[in-house]
Amino acid sequence: MSKPIVAAFDFDGTLSAGVSGLRFFHQLLGTPAYAWFWVRRFPELFCYGRRWGHETSLDRINRHVFTSRHAAIVAVAGDVFWRTTLPRSLLPTPMARLQAHLAHGDRCVIVSRGYDVYLRPWARSLGIADVIATQLEVGSDGRLTGGMPEPSCDGFHKPERLLRLLGPRDTYELHAYGDGPGDFALLATADCAFVRKGREFQPWHAAT
Numbered sequence: 060m061s062k063p064i065v066a067a068f069d070f071d072g073t074l075s076a077g078v079s080g081l082r083f084f085h086q087l088l089g090t091p092a093y094a095w096f097w098v099r100r101f102p103e104l105f106c107y108g109r110r111w112g113h114e115t116s117l118d119r120i121n122r123h124v125f126t127s128r129h130a131a132i133v134a135v136a137g138d139v140f141w142r143t144t145l146p147r148s149l150l151p152t153p154m155a156r157l158q159a160h161l162a163h164g165d166r167c168v169i170v171s172r173g174y175d176v177y178l179r180p181w182a183r184s185l186g187i188a189d190v191i192a193t194q195l196e197v198g199s200d201g202r203l204t205g206g207m208p209e210p211s212c213d214g215f216h217k218p219e220r221l222l223r224l225l226g227p228r229d230t231y232e233l234h235a236y237g238d239g240p241g242d243f244a245l246l247a248t249a250d251c252a253f254v255r256k257g258r259e260f261q262p263w264h265a266a267t
Contacts, residue, residue, distance in 0.1 A: 062232045066160040067221055067245060070171035070178060070192075072238035073255050074157060075148045079173045080193075082144055084124050087136050096123060117211055121195070126205030130197045137176035145181055152258045156236070161186060166231075170221055170245060172213040191220045217245040236260060 071078050085093045125133065160167050168189040169182050175192040182190045193211040196204045210216055222228060228248075235242075235249035246252035252263035 062230065064160070064163070064165040064234060065168060065225060065231045066157070066165050066234045067168045067170050067236070067249070068153075068157055069217075069237040069242045069245070070169055070173045073236055073242070074150060074153050075145070076150055077148055079145065079148065079177070082148070083137070083140050083174060083177060084120070086140055086144060087124065087133070118207070121207065122205035124205075125195055125203040128203050130195070130201055130203055133195070133203060134176055137174070138180055141177040141181035141184075145177065150255075150258070153236070153255060153260065156260060157185075160234070165234075168221060168224065170212060170217045172211050172241065189224060191217070191224065213241045215244045217242065218248040221245065222248070237263075 068074055071080075084096075088096065157167060166189070167187050168191065169178055169187060170191045171178055171193075173192055175190060175194045178192045179190045182188075191212055194208055196206040196208045198204045212220060225231060225233075232251070233249045234251045234253070235246050236253045236255070237243070237246050238255040242254070246254065246263045249263075253260040254263045255261075
């Protein structure tokens with residue numbers, strides 16, 4: 060008998076255009092505070108490299124945006140975000156591939172550097188139970204500390220956490236979907252790996 064298929068999807072740039080975390084910050088802070096944050100913080104955040112998502116930059120952004128906010132209030136904001144803002148950035152063709160896996164009965168997993176606070180309820184609305192995403196640390200007082208309980212879900216952390224969730228690698232066939240260098244470690248672990256180029260997915264090794 061053939062092995063069951065597991066389909067692992069990155070989110071930002073793969074299923075969705077752009078960076079969902081930035082849109083969430085914008086919604087959470089409001090336009091004036093969001094714009095002022097970038098005016099004041101842009102140089103120090105990008106001095107570590109070109110990618111906005113460098114771990115040090117992300118840590119500083121998290122501390123500015125989330126420190127001392129009530130976790131329950133941020134959870135409500137995440138719920139509003141996935142219902143109202145997130146759908147506008149979803150890419151039709153990649154989403155059709157995800158829906159095809161679901162229709163086939165494959166186990167689907169979202170593996171993303173985006174935030175668990177909105178990706179988990181969004182995935183649940185599609186019938187996807189497994190989400191591996193960046194989490195925010197909650198203090199004993201119910202407020203966010205601004206930190207993360209573990210590094211953001213990017214690079215080698217993606218396959219590490221996925222394999223921890225799925226168990227023995229020889230018990231399933233892994234299909235993985237991504238869009239850039241942050242996904243390459245995940246794609247390298249898959250039996251069938253695909254990278255998004257334009258509107259379509261292409262076999263990863265053929266595209267690199």
